[in-house]
Amino acid sequence: MSIGHTLLGLLESGPRHGYDLKRAFDEHFGQDRPLHYGQVYSTMSRLLKNGLVEVDGVEAGAGPERKRYAITDAGVTDVAQWLARPEKPEPYLQSTLYTKVVLALMTGRDAAELLDGQRTEHLRLMRGLTERKRSGDLADQLICDHALFHLEADLRWLELTAARLDKLAAAVRG
Amino acid sequence: MTPEGSLLAAEGLRKAYGPTPALDGADFSIHPGEVVAVMGPSGSGKSTLLHCLAGIIRPDSGTVRYGPHTLTDLSDTHRSALRRTDFGFVFQFGQLVPELTCLENVALPLRLNATRRKAAEHRARDWLERLEVDDVAAKRPGEISGGQGQRVAVARALAPQPRVVFADEPTGALDSLNGERVLTLLTDAARDTSAAVVLVTHEARVAAYADREIVVRDGRVKDMAGRI
Ligand SMILES: Nc1ncnc2c1ncn2[C@@H]1O[C@H](COP(=O)(O)OP(=O)(O)OP(=O)(O)O)[C@@H](O)[C@H]1O
Ligand SMILES: [Mg+2]
Numbered sequence: 425m426s427i428g429h430t431l432l433g434l435l436e437s438g439p440r441h442g443y444d445l446k447r448a449f450d451e452h453f454g455q456d457r458p459l460h461y462g463q464v465y466s467t468m469s470r471l472l473k474n475g476l477v478e479v480d481g482v483e484a485g486a487g488p489e490r491k492r493y494a495i496t497d498a499g500v501t502d503v504a505q506w507l508a509r510p511e512k513p514e515p516y517l518q519s520t521l522y523t524k525v526v527l528a529l530m531t532g533r534d535a536a537e538l539l540d541g542q543r544t545e546h547l548r549l550m551r552g553l554t555e556r557k558r559s560g561d562l563a564d565q566l567i568c569d570h571a572l573f574h575l576e577a578d579l580r581w582l583e584l585t586a587a588r589l590d591k592l593a594a595a596v597r598g
Numbered sequence: 599m600t601p602e603g604s605l606l607a608a609e610g611l612r613k614a615y616g617p618t619p620a621l622d623g624a625d626f627s628i629h630p631g632e633v634v635a636v637m638g639p640s641g642s643g644k645s646t647l648l649h650c651l652a653g654i655i656r657p658d659s660g661t662v663r664y665g666p667h668t669l670t671d672l673s674d675t676h677r678s679a680l681r682r683t684d685f686g687f688v689f690q691f692g693q694l695v696p697e698l699t700c701l702e703n704v705a706l707p708l709r710l711n712a713t714r715r716k717a718a719e720h721r722a723r724d725w726l727e728r729l730e731v732d733d734v735a736a737k738r739p740g741e742i743s744g745g746q747g748q749r750v751a752v753a754r755a756l757a758p759q760p761r762v763v764f765a766d767e768p769t770g771a772l773d774s775l776n777g778e779r780v781l782t783l784l785t786d787a788a789r790d791t792s793a794a795v796v797l798v799t800h801e802a803r804v805a806a807y808a809d810r811e812i813v814v815r816d817g818r819v820k821d822m823a824g825r826i
Contacts, residue, residue: 575802
């Protein structure tokens, strides 16, 4: 999962201090892996260097967590591009897809659109596997079936998420 | 305006049952030899779309064009005649005539198109063989399994070599070799004869047999390939 894009997305709703960013990340996405402060600062300094965020103010006291960051126009564009770009289908995408859906909802973007795009990407791969299965030998068929079942499970989860988008939106914005 | 080279095309279909719209401005098109999967949540209007495209129900507004015909303008008689000669159907339930043997069931649409009995039954047997259910030819639908019934139904839909095959969840659950086989045969047969297949399914593994997918949501069609 891309921590940079996630932190950028969190900044879209307004400038935040380093410690506030970490707190928001942990609350929404950190279920089993809270961020280290070190990760926040290394990520923010990279984003600063690339012009995707700027320092909006520094609180009295020392330490990088006192810096207040704001997203730049280039940063907003970067988040939009990341959200619109379907993930390469592969097992265990859930955390990335979940993050994307939640961020899309938080920033008022069309999450259904994102899910549709991902479904297309999954189906493209599944079509290729089905074609290979048709022309392949038994071993090919079994290997393709394994991949097909996994991709299908991903997609079912996507459909279920799509069906619950309204509830999720209320929870995320609430 | 219909897409270049399409065999069947619909524009702006609307259909309401009472106050709730089932279709709310749906567009669709399919080319000869193309297999299109129709996906979408339950109740989104997939079956209604299929029934409108096949001329089984008439939309409240919008047009369906099939080759040179505008289905939505034809009389009921003319539409049924066209359905009999040009369209094949595979539905999930209640498609075989219980009083007829499986062979007679498959031969029935051919007979309705004025094929002579001998020729019709000969062709029917061929198709039962292709679907590997020729062993149930003499049995009635009540005496065969659900999976065998599906294959007989596919044989019946394909035997008259329709130009368009409409299939609504044709495999029920795909968790069997039987379902895979049915889909392979259905899509192969369609490609061999340049028939178009409209394949309604909620299963991604079924949709993966199609050339492309559309998604129906709230009675509207989203073409994922960015094409209508
Ligand atoms: N004969 C009917 N009378 C009244 N309402 C109907 C009728 N047929 C369908 N509907 C309604 O129209 C809407 C669309 O139904 P449709 O059968 O097209 O959905 P579907 O996408 O095929 O769903 P499923 O995946 O469950 O088969 C639904 O709200 C349904 O309740
Ligand atoms: Mg239906």
